[in-house]
């Protein structure tokens with residue numbers, strides 16, 4: 001979606017054109033001026049001008065000529081090498097740092113950790129300091145200068161609002177931890193932060209080439225092993241519609257793990273969310289009282305029920321079921337959901353949704369963070385000084 005369709009306005013139309021042409025090339029390149037004009041719906045003189053400017057800045061290079069049977073062979077344009085996006089997955093204590101090229105291909109990644117145990121009093125300072133320190137170290141190791149990184153994205157476990165986040169699955173009454181501001185200030189690049197599951201959904205949609213498709217509504221349900229002291233499984237979710245992730249008024253929408261399960265065998269409040277009957281509490285209770293390695297049938301049931309509710313709530317075109325905490329449940333749950341989808345079709349004549357598992361779990365959050373950062377350039381080109389520099 002281009003910035004104009006998002007309803008944004010800019011004084012500098014050249015900047016918007018450059019951002020649009022840059023975005024088009026990162027989805028499909030090398031491409032000719034005509035092809036870029038078609039995908040951006042800009043005129044060929046406008047595209048030509050934007051390409052010349054992007055070439056002058058160094059973000060775009062000529063990639064030979066297009067082979068065609070007759071006439072002059074048109075020049076192909078593509079994105080330059082030597083510029084990067086940065087994606088960070090802050091899982092606490094695990095930390096993954098990755099750099100991607102301008103076409104969002106993974107160049108290098110590193111696994112590290114940031115332990116916050118014993119730092120509870122000063123976590124709002126300690127955490128950003130550690131993450132920024134690790135990122136700087138990584139870039140230095142890779143011999144990547146800060147000036148060649150266009151933007152950074154960070155995925156965090158918790159509620160995100162105004163560039164800060166609350167890791168409430170890790171801490172009781174967590175402070176709001178500012179991360180975007182310190183990253184931008186100390187790495188001197190535009191930064192975005194997002195909820196980890198939201199970013200994994202973006203990565204999965206990008207992998208399926210659905211990110212720019214109109215009319216895509218996707219629901220993501222994740223149950224992941226957790227390293228938090230009070231729970232073995234973390235349940236999260238995300239919804240994509242209208243070209244973006246549904247955020248809610250406070251940035252905490254789609255916390256499916258804390259929605260209710262109506263079960264009589266629930267006890268007192270154990271989760272930090274405030275809902276004594278939440279799904280995550282219920283699943284963790286059931287797991288902890290079962291023999292090791294055995295997943296009680298009730299867990300399969302509540303996860304299947306939750307997915308049915310989500311299908312009615314959002315009427316999605318795609319459902320992504322990510323049960324890394326219980327890989328053995330994936331097929332039975334998807335089988336039940338498909339039976340339900342068939343029944344719903346028989347009774348209500350609704351088609352779909354397609355139900356799938358994600359392709360990559362290890363790097364999905366870091367990759368989603370890179371994609372969010374990339375989409376931020378297209379939505380807010382004025383934040384990227386390189387785009388406005390004179391060629």
Ligand SMILES: [Zn+2]
Pocket residue numbers: 257258271272273274275278279280281
């Ligand atoms: Zn809860």
